[in-house]
Amino acid sequence: FAGPHSFTGEDCSELHVHGGPAVVGGVLQALGRLPGLRPADPGEFTKRAFQAGKLGLTEVEGLGDLIHAETEAQRRQALRQMEGELGQLYQRWSEELTKALAHVEAFIDFSEDDNLEEGVLARVAAAVQTLEEEVRGHLQDGRRGERLRGGVHVVIAGPTNAGKSSLLNLLCQRPAAIVSPVAGTTRDVVESALNIGGYPVVLSDTAGLRETQDAVEREGVSRARDRLQRADVVLAVLAAVDVAPEPGCLADALRAVLPPGALAGRAPCILVLNKADLLEEGRGGALLGACGEGALSPVCLLSCKTGEGVASLLSLLGAQLEQMCGDPLTGSPSLTQARHRLHLTSCLGSLGRYHGYKSLDLVLAAEELRLARRHLGKITGRVSAEEILDIVFRDFCVGK
Ligand SMILES: Nc1nc2c(ncn2[C@@H]2O[C@H](COP(=O)(O)OP(=O)(O)OP(=O)(O)O)[C@@H](O)[C@H]2O)c(=O)[nH]1
Ligand SMILES: [K+]
Ligand SMILES: [Mg+2]
Secondary structure: OOOOOOOOOOOOOOOOOOOOHHHHHHHHHHHHOOOOOOOOOOOHHHHHHHHOOOOOHHHHHHHHHHHHOOOHHHHHHHHHHHOOHHHHHHHHHHHHHHHHHHHHHHHHHHHHHOOOOOOHHHHHHHHHHHHHHHHHHHHOOOOHHHHHHHOEEEEEEOOOOOOHHHHHHHHHOOOOOOOOOOOOOOOOOEEEEEEEOOEEEEEEEOOOOOOOOOHHHHHHHHHHHHHHHOOOEEEEEEEHHHOOOOOOHHHHHHHHHOOOOOOOOOOOEEEEEEOHHHOOOOHHHHHHHHHHOOOOOOEEEOOOOOOOOHHHHHHHHHHHHHHHHOOOOOOOOOOOOHHHHHHHHHHHHHHHHHHHHHOOOHHHHHHHHHHHHHHHHHHHOOOOOOOHHHHHHHHOOOOO
C-alpha cells in the first residue's frame, strides 16, 4: 500500500498467509531475521496514523471503542465516532473560534488605522455566544454517550427476600448470586454485564435493605445504599404479596424500599412486584391498577419462579435505556468520554470569560478565545499552528 493513501500514511505491505499458528510463527521468525525489522508496539499503527494526520484523537478513540464494542448500540456509536463525526463537530467549533480570534486580533492591531469594517467586535460577540449555546447543549446530553460507552448502571434494590438475587440470576441466565429463603443472604454487591436490546448494562444485586445488628450484613446494607446513590436506573423489587392493592400503595412501597432521599428524583426507577405466582387469582390486576394510578414509576408484575412477566420487565427496561442512551445513529454525535466533558467545560469557561473581558481589555479577551480553542484542540489532538493571519487576510479586508 503506497503512502500517503495507506492507513498510517507510510508505504506499507501486508502478508496474507495461511492461518495456522505454526505458519504464522514461521513467517514471523523469518521476518525477525531481517535487519531493522521488529514487531509493532501495541497501537503503533494507529499512533503513526494519528501522527501523520490521518486520524484525529476522537477517531482514534472511536477505533479503540469499536474494537472493544460488545453490543450493537456501542458498535454504532463507536463507528460513527471513528468515521469522524464527533471530531468534525469539534473541528468546526475550533474553526469558528479561530475566525473569531482572528477578527479580535485584527481589531487590536489595526483598528487605529480606521481601516476596519464596522461592527467586527459585535459580530465576534454574537459568534461566541452562539458557540457557547452549542457547546452547552452538547454537554447537556444526560451523559448518554458516556453511558452507552461504559454501560448503564442498573441496581436491584429492595427489602430482604424480595427475590433480588433471583432476578439477577434470571436476567443474566446463570446462578451469579446465591438465592436462599434466609433473609439477609446477599451481602456483597454482585455485578453482571448484560446486553439488553443492544444496550450495555452493568446489573448489580445488592443486600436487602433492613436494620440489623449483624456487623457483616450492616456493611452489606451500607454498600447497597452506596450503590443506589450511583445508580443510573433502579429496579425496586418487592414481594407482591406484601403490597396492599390500594391507591398510593406504590409511593408507600417505594418509601419502604428506598432510603429516604436516596434517589430524590435522580435515577429513574422501575417497581418490580415479584412472586406474582403466590398471588390469588385476580389480585395481580387489582394491584397493578391501584399501583399504576398516578404512578411516578412504571410497575410490573413478575415471577422469578415461573418467568411470567420477564418480557414486560425487559421492555420497560429497554425503553428506559433507549431514553437514556438515545439512538446512536440519529441526532448530533455524543461525547463519549469524561475527557471530552472536562475540556468542553473548560472551553465554555473561557468563552464566558471572553464576554467579561471584552469591554475591559481586548488582549485578555483574545487570550480567553485562544484558551478555548486550545481546550477543543486537546480533544481532537489538533492543536494546529496559528492559522490566524491566513484568516485575517483571506477573510476580510484590512486596508490595502
Ligand atoms: N414463589 C416464589 N418464590 C420466589 C420468587 N423469587 C424468589 N423466590 C424465593 O424467595 C426466596 C428469596 O429469594 P432471593 O432471591 O434470595 O431474595 P433476595 O431479595 O436476594 O434476598 P436477600 O439477599 O436475602 O436480601 C428464595 O427462597 C427464592 O426461591 C418467585 O417469583 N416466586
Ligand atoms: K434471601
Ligand atoms: Mg439476595
